Amino acid sequence: RQPKDRLGVALVGLGYYSTDLLAPALQQTKNCYLAGIVTGTPSKAEEWKKKYNIPDKNIYNYQTFDQIANNPDIDVVYVVLPPSMHHAYTVRASNAGKHVWCEKPMAMTEQECREMIDACNKNKKKLAIGYRLQHDPNTQEYMRVVNQKLLGKVKQASCGAGYRESRTNHWKQTKELGGGALYDMGVYSIQGARLGTGLEPIAIASAKISTTRPEIYTNIDETTVAKLEFPGGVFANIKTSFGENVNYLNIACEKGEIKMEPFQGYAGVKGSSPLGKINHPYEVPWQQAKQMDDDAMAIMQNKPMLVPGEEGLRDIRIVEAIYKAAASGQRVKL
Ligand code: NDP
Incomplete structure (x- = not known):
């Protein structure tokens, strides 16, 4: 496969932060774009599909999530769920062969954080925490x-x-x-x-x-x-x-x-x-766009993430x- 010049991101959990900040920011990013969504709410899937022109094959729910492994459009899974779900979805995403961005707080326990880091390492995938x-x-x-x-x-x-x-x-x-x-x-x-x-x-x-x-x-x-x-x-x-x-x-x-x-x-x-x-002034959602562009570039260049899992664990x-x-x-x- 040709190296990509932009990474495809799937947002998992279409609540406040995904809707109001991350999706708008992904319209501004240069190194990544909104390629897919994972949602438990069918009406949101319909709405987002129209608003952001997302193909049906890139729309998942929590039951079909692991099939994301077979989708070359998705390079990064961004976990934007309630904190108790960060561990499971980070591990599952990395097992599906995807890089993971995970929102703060990283997880509920140090043990969970270690397992998330280990899973990404084992799968040779990058892990970044959303400390914008x-x-x-x-x-x-x-x-x-x-x-x-x-x-x-x-x-x-x-x-x-x-x-x-x-x-x-x-x-x-x-x-x-x-x-x-x-x-x-x-x-x-x-x-x-x-x-x-x-x-x-x-x-x-x-x-x-x-x-x-x-x-x-x-x-x-x-x-x-x-x-x-x-x-x-x-x-x-x-x-x-x-x-x-x-x-x-x-x-x-x-x-x-x-x-x-x-x-x-x-x-x-x-x-x-x-x-x-x-x-240094800027407008919303520049910060989120900067974060995702920084992280996408680091992945494409195989460089360390600015805010890796170890930082969330601390x-x-x-x-x-x-x-x-x-x-x-x-x-x-x-
Ligand atoms: P919301 O409650 O607005 O959204 C969470 C979404 O997760 C829901 O809309 C739902 O999406 C999905 N979900 C799946 N299972 C559940 C469940 N059992 N209960 C509730 N929601 C569920 O949360 P936020 O968007 O405010 O926060 C999400 C994450 O983002 C948190 O980790 C939070 O800390 C972080 N965050 C980070 C910010 C930052 O500045 N970095 C700012 C705000 C939040 P669906 O219907 O699509 O399944």
């Missing part, structure tokens, strides 16, 4: 300041990622489907703490879960705060919530502070430091440790 911010130039700029120590060493950081979630009966409020603020938004504050310090945490010093709506958030977290401990006495306080809007990353360095606010969003990510403003390991620290009231070593 790592493809964003504003994020890349604060990371550069930190990693090149342009403001000296990082002393401490704080990061908050949350919004007021008004739905009460969604997978985000359902433990079995992978709900909870820490899995959903907390991974962003963990990313902020890790990328913002340029370090990997060695322990969860403390963590606390709270809720203002106990009738909804009975067995999953609405708000979680945690103190992450890094080597060299560096700490990061993180917060995540389905109860309030928070969106900031502060990084205190020896020679001044980097302040990003909002530090995460589909557009408008910006900040400042003593070195100047950080503000965060899930921390999520599990934070839940453990909150439940036990004890410091949890990583």
Whole structure:
């Protein structure tokens, strides 16, 4: 077969993110395009087929999913399902011989993440996690300041990622489907703490879960705060919530502070430091298009993914440790 100049992507799970962000972004991408869909809802299949001109042979449901193995139009399967389903569909997609892009949070446990990485390795397929911010130039700029120590060493950081979630009966409020603020938004504050310090945490010093709506958030977290401990006495306080809007990353360095606010969003990510403003503007859904173009190019050139499975695993390991620290009231070593 001739090498392709664009990869065919199949979106799995046609909910909010696929519908409002990824499919529109795939109309802008240069290195990949929307080739197929996997949906459990026949009416969506009809609608998408017309809207995006998708041939019947590239439309699957969860029962026929594995037949994607025989479809040369599909190079990449993008898993955009509730988090509890990420593991199974990533493993199945790689067994079908497809590269996999998987949305955050990567999976429910470190064990699941390892199995996903192993499956992709065994099948010689690439695995990328949908951390769009790592493809964003504003994020890349604060990371550069930190990693090149342009403001000296990082002393401490704080990061908050949350919004007021008004739905009460969604997978985000359902433990079995992978709900909870820490899995959903907390991974962003963990990313902020890790990328913002340029370090990997060695322990969860403390963590606390709270809720203002106990009738909804009975067995999953609405708000979680945690103190992450890094080597060299560096700490990061993180917060995540389905109860309030928070969106900031502060990084205190020896020679001044980097302040990003909002530090995460589909557009408008910006900040400042003593070195100047950080503000590279773009419009929605440029970020998602950039992410998918970056990842498609890396696959075509057989280069490492910018955000590989190992990166998703690091965060899930921390999520599990934070839940453990909150439940036990004890410091949890990583
Ligand atoms: P939605 O609930 O809007 O959509 C999920 C879709 O998954 C459903 O519409 C459905 O699609 C399919 N599905 C299959 N089985 C189930 C089930 N048992 N319960 C619910 N849905 C099911 O979720 P989102 O689109 O908001 O989120 C999907 C993933 O994308 C999550 O991992 C989320 O964290 C991530 N995400 C990432 C963002 C980012 O910025 N990177 C932003 C938003 C979400 P169908 O009817 O086609 O089968």
